[in-house]
Amino acid sequence: MSTTTDPDRLLLDDRRARILQDLQRDGRVLSTVLARRYAVSEDAIRRDLRELASQHLLKRVHGGALPVSNAFEPYAVRRVQEPRAKQDVAAAVARWVRPNQVLFLDGGSTLTEVIAHLPAGLNLTVITNNLHAAVALTDRPDIHGVLLGGTIDSASHITSGLRALEDIQAVRADACLLGVCGLHPEHGLTAAHQEEAQLKRAMVRQSAECAVVLTRDKLGTTAPYVVLPAADIDTLFIEPDVSGEQLAPYRQLGIQVLQ
Incomplete structure (x- = not known):
């Protein structure tokens, strides 16, 4: 040959x-x-x-x-990746949350970690489509937890569909905490699936503030479906050791970066 x-x-x-x-x-x-x-x-x-x-x-x-996002990996794989980074980011979110807020909590392993870091006595209402976060809330009698209805997505471990969308539209929240498949200063916040992007946009529309929670592996990457432009984000949470140079394009858009 x-x-x-x-x-x-x-x-x-x-x-x-x-x-x-x-x-x-x-x-x-x-x-x-x-x-x-x-x-x-x-x-x-x-x-x-x-x-x-x-x-x-x-x-x-x-x-x-x-760069492509790792969002296409199964949740079971993603949930064990970068555990320390997720804990650091979750701790930053917990310091930011204020008493008596009504919060949308999106899907993703980093946002699940947030529940464990929320201090007692905040009198929060947490509305989520994140199945693992909902289970974690059963151990937090100090937080009023609400699970959005809809179809269970076995890949992302969230509820989705028309029922979830209708449940979101019936709430006026103080803030939404969005998980992220990819975030790029020019191409914005992106999701792996069209329906997932639609739910995230609905959470943003129904919230006074939009906060995005991510680890460095999602920064500067993209996924197929656009959720919103990066400039529409109010606050970005990321690990403390991510450099100022990497974060500069987001700060230039007026985003508050908390580490």
Whole structure:
């Protein structure tokens, strides 16, 4: 069997591996820049980006690509990732919460962790579609917990659907705490599924404040469905050791960053 194409395949694989390294380092790649860097045509780079996107290794956007969110991993995988970071972020959220608030609490493992960090005596009402947070609330008789109705999403471990949307629309909350699939200063807050994005938007519309809770692995990444522009976020919670340089684009949009 002929192996004349093997050197070309090796060169192609090496270039694609380097593109992923560029993306990890810079947080974004442009087709025109990559074409000059690797001395190939922009068509060749576009083919590279299409192939890498088909493997869920990056997210193609007009003119280049962005890092892809890990939101497509099952909840059982995500819930054990970065436990210390999630605890740090949850503690920052708990310091921010004020007595007597009515809060929407979104899905996600970081927001589940928030329940354990909320101090006693705040007289809160927490309305959530997060099944694990709802279970955690059964151990908090000092918090009035409300589970949104709807269909159980076995991938994200949330309730969703028309019933959940109607339940959200019947509430005026002081703030919503949103989980995040991806957050990018230009491409905004994004979700893995269209219905999930719709529920998040509804929580924002029904709340006086919008707070986003995430760990660094979601920062600068994107998922397929846009929830809202980054500039519409009031407060962003993230780990204490994320650098000011990484957070500068969000602060420039007027977002309060708490660590």
